[in-house]
Structures are given as structure tokens and as C-alpha cells.
Amino acid sequence: MTWVAHARTLAREIIRPESRWHSALAEVPRHQFVVNWWERQGESWALRSGPADPPAWMATTYSDQTLVTRIGTSHADRARPGDALSDGTPTSSSTLPSLLVRMYRHAMISDNDQILVTTGSGYGTALACVRLGDNYVTSIDVDEHLVHTAQDRLSLLGMRPQLEVCDITGPLPRKYDRIVSTLSIRSVPASWLQALRPCGRLVTTIAGTGLILTADKTSDGGATGRIEWDRAGFMPARHGADYEPLPTDAWKQATETEGGESYTSRYPLLYPPDAWDVMSMLELKIPGIQYHRSEEKGLRTVVLRHPDGSWARADTADFLTSPTVHEGGPQRLWTELEKIRNRLNREGTLPLYGARVTITPEGETTLTRGAWTATL
Structure with a gap:
């Protein structure tokens, strides 16, 4: 199956060729990380199988879109052909490639930076491995199946980053220069600040919003930064198999x-x-x-x-x-x-984008712009 031309076209559409992320987009076979996915049909979800329709598989996985791979506790990889879900909330996905690159670029990653990323399908982890090298990448997810599946698929490509089953809001495995979360959080966990090296940088989104937060660690153990003049939305970090349902x-x-x-x-x-x-x-x-x-x-x-x-x-x-x-x-x-x-x-505007962010060592996160302030 020829996929290289599709990957190169995707890279060309997303980013200029002189970018260091261009080669990563052109070299990583996204279809190997998204074999099956859930597709919205009205109020329900239908299973889509890549191997069952190779042309559609190529067209879909090498388009700049998010592909949902888990609904509630139902993994697309574990579903059977013809399966459908009457309802449910997405709990994991393969993020659209352009947004992954934007998040990485907000992190201002340098050569030799040790970075922590979130796993999901493993595609974003693969991009980071191509850009930096396996030894510089740690990838975590709260879902054991996702971690093991991503590890297997990365290994088939000769990539062996550090992968661990871990709640990103809790204690983290080691120290990092950059933390890039493609899960959203309400306020910055104190464990991120503890895991960041001096002058380290974190990038995430605020849960339930379109706000990208970037911040650099300060000498007191906290961090300062801003809400970027950019928009993104991610699923909120979960701490178990599924989100807590409303009554x-x-x-x-x-x-x-x-x-x-x-x-x-x-x-x-x-x-x-x-x-x-x-x-x-x-x-x-x-x-x-x-x-x-x-x-x-x-x-x-x-x-x-x-x-x-x-x-x-x-x-x-x-x-x-x-x-x-x-x-x-x-x-x-x-x-x-x-x-x-x-x-x-x-x-004529709202005081969100460009707001200053101050984070205490305990993780209390405050946004300010002019007279407006909000503490998370």
C-alpha cells in the first residue's frame, strides 16, 4: 500500500518545507496509528475500518482532521465490523496533524530537550520521535490499552520512546524541559511544575475552552506565561476509564x-x-x-x-x-x-487572548488582562 505520497501531500499542506516538523509529517505513516475509528452519523457513532476500504483509509488518515478512536470505554481497535454506538462521549482520538504541530511549535522545542507528550493514538509521539529522537521523548496515557497499542505500533517503525501508563494530572515519571499536553486541564497540576526543569516550558489548553496556555517555569517553582493568540480545544484529562456522567x-x-x-x-x-x-x-x-x-x-x-x-x-x-x-x-x-x-x-472583544498567566508552585492559575482577572 502506497502511503508516502499521501504523507508528503499532508506535510506540504500543513507547513513550509524548511520547518523541522515538515520531515516528521512526511515520514510518519499516520494510517498505522489509526487503523479503525469512530465516525459520527447523526446522534450515533459508526465504526470505520481502514483495511476494509484502503482508498478511504488513505484519504481519511492523511487529511487534516481529528479521528475519534475511543467512545466512552469502547476502543475502535477492539470493535467488530458493523458495530455502532447509539451515543457516547469521545474519550480518545488522533488529533488533527496541523494542531499537533502548532502545539509543538508553541512549546519552542530545541534539540536535546527532554519532552513529555500525551499518547492517544501514538501518532503525535511518533512525530516527536522523528523530530528529536526516541531518547528524548516520554509519552503517557491513563489508558493501558492505548499505551500498549501505541508502543507496538511505534516499535514496528523502529521507534522506542519511553511509554508509561500514567494520569497526567498526578506525579510524573521524571524531569522534562517541555510538557506538551493534548488533553485539557482546568488548572495546571502542581506535578507539572515539579517535573519541569529550570526554565522549562509547558503547553496545554484550559478545559471547556478554546484557550491555549503556555508558561515558563520561574525560579520560585511557579510559572508565568500567557494565553496564546491561537485557538484549540482538546478532550479534558480523565482519571479513569470514562468521564463522570451527569445525573x-x-x-x-x-x-x-x-x-x-x-x-x-x-x-x-x-x-x-x-x-x-x-x-x-x-x-x-x-x-x-x-x-x-x-x-x-x-x-x-x-x-x-x-x-x-x-x-x-x-x-x-x-x-x-x-x-x-x-x-x-x-x-x-x-x-x-x-x-x-x-x-x-x-x-467589541473579550479579555481572553493575550492574557497574562501566573501559576503558583501549587498550581493555582490566574489569568489577567487589564482590570479583568480569573483564577482557575
């Missing part, structure tokens, strides 16, 4: 109840994940909100829900009519969303 009645309450407070919004209906700046600002204020949208019989509905029982629902017949909002629970989710939209309309 089953939370969804029913949010979608069906007529209780709580109600009012007419002053703004057109918005699905926050379509507006990353707004969603990011809301997540910093109220972390953990989940979103859902639907359209039935001409009625468009957006639902917000939170693990503490807070919920909000807004619906309208068209985008020109202001939606009717219902909300209840300990916090007023849509009201907070409206405040953010008010600020955006008033100031």
Missing part, C-alpha cells in the same frame, strides 16, 4: 421542565460551542457546563446543563426572533451567558 435527571429537567425563571432574550439564539470566545469566557466563570442543540418541528432549541443541577433552555422558531429562555437551579447559566454577550457588544 440522568439533569438532562430531562433541562429539556422538559417548564419550571424555573423565564424571560425573552435580547439576543438571537446562540449555541456557545459555535462561538469559542463566548464559550471560553463562560467556562472560566462557571466550569463544567455541557451543551446540546436540536431542531424539531421548526423549533430550534439550545440547552445548557451543569453538574450542580443548574440548567437553561432557550428556543425560537427562527434566528430573527429572540428566544424564550427558561432556567433554574443554583446558578443562572443563560443569564451569565447574556452578561458575556453584553460585554462583547459593549467592548
